[in-house]
Amino acid sequence: MGFDQYHEPADELPDETRTFARMCASLTEEAEAIGWYEQRIAIEKDREAVAVMRDAQGEEFKHFAMDLEFLLRRTPLWREIAEGILFQGGDIVEHGEEAEEGAVEGAADRGEPLAGSTSLGIGALRGR
Amino acid sequence: MNHLLREHAPITEAGWELIDEEARERLHPALAARKLVDFSGPHGWEHACTNLGRTEPLADAPAAGVLAVQRRVLELVEARAPFSLSRAELRDADRGAEDADLDALAAAAQCIATLENRAVFHGWQAAGITGIAEASSHDAIALTDDCGTWPRHVAEAVEQLLRAGVDGPYGLALGPAQYTRVLQTTEHGGYPLLDHLRKIIGGPLVWAPGVEGAVVVSQRGGDFLFDSGEDLSIGYDAHDAESVELYLVETFTFRVASEEAAVALTP
Numbered sequence: 550m551g552f553d554q555y556h557e558p559a560d561e562l563p564d565e566t567r568t569f570a571r572m573c574a575s576l577t578e579e580a581e582a583i584g585w586y587e588q589r590i591a592i593e594k595d596r597e598a599v600a601v602m603r604d605a606q607g608e609e610f611k612h613f614a615m616d617l618e619f620l621l622r623r624t625p626l627w628r629e630i631a632e633g634i635l636f637q638g639g640d641i642v643e644h645g646e647e648a649e650e651g652a653v654e655g656a657a658d659r660g661e662p663l664a665g666s667t668s669l670g671i672g673a674l675r676g677r
Numbered sequence: 678m679n680h681l682l683r684e685h686a687p688i689t690e691a692g693w694e695l696i697d698e699e700a701r702e703r704l705h706p707a708l709a710a711r712k713l714v715d716f717s718g719p720h721g722w723e724h725a726c727t728n729l730g731r732t733e734p735l736a737d738a739p740a741a742g743v744l745a746v747q748r749r750v751l752e753l754v755e756a757r758a759p760f761s762l763s764r765a766e767l768r769d770a771d772r773g774a775e776d777a778d779l780d781a782l783a784a785a786a787q788c789i790a791t792l793e794n795r796a797v798f799h800g801w802q803a804a805g806i807t808g809i810a811e812a813s814s815h816d817a818i819a820l821t822d823d824c825g826t827w828p829r830h831v832a833e834a835v836e837q838l839l840r841a842g843v844d845g846p847y848g849l850a851l852g853p854a855q856y857t858r859v860l861q862t863t864e865h866g867g868y869p870l871l872d873h874l875r876k877i878i879g880g881p882l883v884w885a886p887g888v889e890g891a892v893v894v895s896q897r898g899g900d901f902l903f904d905s906g907e908d909l910s911i912g913y914d915a916h917d918a919e920s921v922e923l924y925l926v927e928t929f930t931f932r933v934a935s936e937e938a939a940v941a942l943t944p
Binding site for chain 1: 678679681683684690697700701704705708711712713714715716718719896905907908909910911
């Protein structure tokens with residue numbers, strides 16, 4: 550079993566960062582599995598086998614969505630950007646640029662801690 | 678591991694959570710300045726100065742035919758409040774004790790919050806910080822002993838701001854002694870003085886340890902700028918068998934952009 554989801558020495562990482570890295574690795578694996586099933590289904594001639602694989606792929610959709618939701622709950626800035634992009638029509642790139650700009654500037658205005666910071670996260674208190 | 682060296686401390690994750698949460702709870706009510714001024718950052722531990730956008734002339738350049746000026750900056754202050762916690766108390770907290778003695782942390786939190794408020798409202802000459810009260814271009818208003826007259830003083834301050842073209846709402850920072858007197862006072866008819874003052878200023882009224890008297894400040898934004906490098910954090914210094922030495926730390930500076938946007942009320 551490999552531990553290559555860690556880019557930095559695992560024993561130097563806090564528990565929450567290791568959990569975060571595991572869930573990121575899990576998300577990647579679910580996305581890979583979805584892609585693999587898509588390719589298998591595309592070339593499979595046996596309709597019954599296709600049905601089984603469609604069902605299996607549905608499981609991967611669910612796992613991917615659960616992993617993503619977990620990560621978004623733990624990362625408010627990521628969630629804020631995702632909310633500006635997911636489940637809406639229109640230009641994806643445009644939504645992405647707007648969501649990133651709005652979320653990053655909004656976080657800075659609120660005095661939110663920098664990524665990786667171990668501060669108390671107090672920041673701005675005006676209006677709070 | 679970053680400069681706070683927290684991983685070197687003989688403190689469990691649950692212990693760190695307890696310490697950080699206690700610090701937040703103690704700091705939040707006392708950080709009056711942050712409730713009334715613009716906050717920029719945190720920009721990180723390496724952030725060392727604020728760009729003032731201004732220059733000063735250099736007397737001579739090392740080569741002829743060149744004019745040179747030097748950029749002006751405001752350097753950040755590194756403020757550190759040390760405290761010591763008993764390792765036995767932290768072990769008890771890990772066992773589930775709800776009443777661990779963290780008084781030293783509470784005292785350090787009060788010290789650093791008071792320093793921050795004092796620097797913002799009254800300045801810190803050695804650190805190059807001019808406070809809101811001392812920068813104000815308005816004459817200070819003396820608060821009388823009879824706090825029943827304070828609504829008049831605050832209204833007078835608001836009028837001075839309006840005359841200077843500084844629109845509301847306004848905030849009011851009250852020193853601890855003044856805040857207590859306001860809380861204790863009801864006007865004729867039993868109307869709380871606190872509510873009357875809030876109605877006059879139209880914005881927040883805050884308890885401000887470190888403030889002498891009171892300060893009425895504009896809340897329109899852009900007038901008072903707090904620049905945060907490392908936001909309030911807890912770091913590790915040393916330990917022995919009995920205790921662990923920690924500290925609260927932050928880096929910041931502050932500047933007043935609009936001298937006309939505040940009025941000091943002196944005790």
